[in-house]
Amino acid sequence: MSKAKTRATWVVWFIIAAVFLPLIYLADPPKNDTLSSVLTVCIVFMITALFSFRVQGTDIIVLQGIGLSAFLIFGLFVEAVMTQFGILVYLLSQRLSKNDLYRIPINSIMFLAVSVSAAGAYYGLGGKTESIAHVLLSFNLIPVIGFYMAGYLVNELVLYSFRRWLLKTPGNNKWFDMDMIWEAGVTFLMMPLGIAFYFMYSTRGIDGMFIIAIPMVALSIIIRLINTSQDLIKFLQRVNHLGQKLTEELSVDHVVDLLFSKIPEMLPADYLYIISYRYPEKPKVIRLYRKFDSENFVPFRQEADISFDVYRQGRAMIGIRNQDMYPFLYALSNGRAKSFLSVPMMYHGQVIGVLTMASHLNKAYTKTYRIGMEIVGDFLAIALENARTFEIQKKESERDPLTDLFNYRYLMNALDHLYNDLSLSTFSVTMMDIDDFKAVNDTYGHQNGNAVLVGVANRLRSTVGDKGIIARYGGEEFTVLLPDMDRNICFAVAESIRQSVATEPFMIYIENEHRYKQIHITISIGLSTARDDASGPAELINNADHAMYNGAKRKGKNRVARYVQITAK
Secondary structure (H helix, E strand, C coil): CCHHHHHHHHHHHHHHHHHHHHHHHHHCCCCCCCHHHHHHHHHHHHHHHHCCEEECCEEECCHHHHHHHHHHHHCHHHHHHHHHHHHHHHHHHCCCCHHHCCHHHHHHHHHHHHHHHHHHHHHHCCCCCCCCCCCHHHCCHHHHHHHHHHHHHHHHHHHHHHHHHHHCCHHHCCCCCHHHHHHHHHHHHHHHHHHHHHHHHHHHCHHHHHHHHHHHHHHHHHHHHHHHHHHHHHHHHHHHHHHHHHHHCCCHHHHHHHHHHHHHHHCCCCEEEEEECCCCCCCEEEEEEECCCCCCCCCCCHHHCHHHHHHHHCCCEEEECHHHCCHHHHHHCCCCCCEEEEEEEEECCEEEEEEEEEECCCCCCCHHHHHHHHHHHHHHHHHHHHHHHHHHHHHHHHECCCCCCECHHHHHHHHHHHHHCCCCCCEEEEEEEECCHHHHHHHHCHHHHHHHHHHHHHHHHHHHHHHCEEEEEECCEEEEEEECCCHHHHHHHHHHHHHHHHHCCEEEEEHHHCEEEEECCCEEEEEEEECCCCCCHHHHHHHHHHHHHHHHHCCCCCCEEECCCCCCC
């Protein structure tokens, strides 16, 4: 909610409290009960508020039930004040952040409206607050039902208005939803509880109220622990599902993409980043996520980040408030992060990285989140190492180790793919061979020969770019596969390749003279175009090779030749 709306809400709350509480006192002053009784019931209210629990996303606060007994015993004013204290205790127990403090005046106004409307309905339906002489059958249930129904409807109306006009949340402005059904069920269950409180007080006094209050609070604690365990189980199930998905990915980028898309859905995460410690002396940021766009670049320094402490200690760390913020995270969030969770990524007993998340909320990360994210960190470490291993093996199987160009296997697979793609009408292949390469090896040695091969590969990359697939065919032979290029365009590309090699000299090192020397290298190129020149990959390569030797090598080298079909007459 905006700051202007927040300030307006506090002002409205102050005016309503200052006006309506004195009016309520005059309309229905406290009954003649001792101060000790009032304080005792008030303490029961606050203890009850502390032990709320959640079912299907709905907060269940048992003071909704004992509100009836407080109203019947002490009157509307005392019940309203006790409810206000109870709600305040409940909200403070929820660890509200500074941005969520608007919930205090909103809930105060809402429950004040609930108290007044419920009491009005009770009196309007003929209800009395005098002693009933301990006779259960004389108790009129119609005013009690009206008490709860009026409170329920006003509660829903205020919530609906708040969501629609103040928060303006598109997903929460329906009048009827599942939360409304659950709250109706809770209201129905609170009714016998409120009646029981009142009768126990009427028959046994304060001791009678505690007979119900103590087991009720104990039951709330048990249900809360059960809910906490269920939340942990559900969260760990999501963690396990995410872990399985991570380990199925065989690309480092895909692993990180999946992680960064799922983590903000599982827990509060306004900031998320991974620091790699595979090389401890040179840690680096693998990926960084900010929920809100920001252009400020913060250079990473390991001594300024929590990840360094997590790496050294090998255990997760949770921090809250500004004084716990490390300089890197503080600068990254412009001081907005209020809590963080950082977990190690363990692989074979070693920390190979650190996963850190931070939130604008105070105390956003619980023990449940820490346990789950430690498991995610281990899954992430395994997934990244598996993906790196796969990428290395894939690269080794597809790349020439000297030039880092694609190899013969990759080239032939690419050609098969092009021939199988019937939507592709034309593509070309160029075969090229370094002229007089044996003389280079014999004169300057194989190490300089390798240097020339690498130099030619670099010229091919700079000339072809992303227009084609460059491969080392074998020895001093190279191949360029050019999709969507006919023989004329292919010839132009081949000519630019030839010129890039021939016009600029290559540097070699003369070891016995301890000096560098420039030498000139040329290449001969032959080209063949599918689907006109060949019906398959092998024939296409052979035709380009034939054009290179017969049309370029034998006619003086350092030239480009096309394959020409000879048709018999």
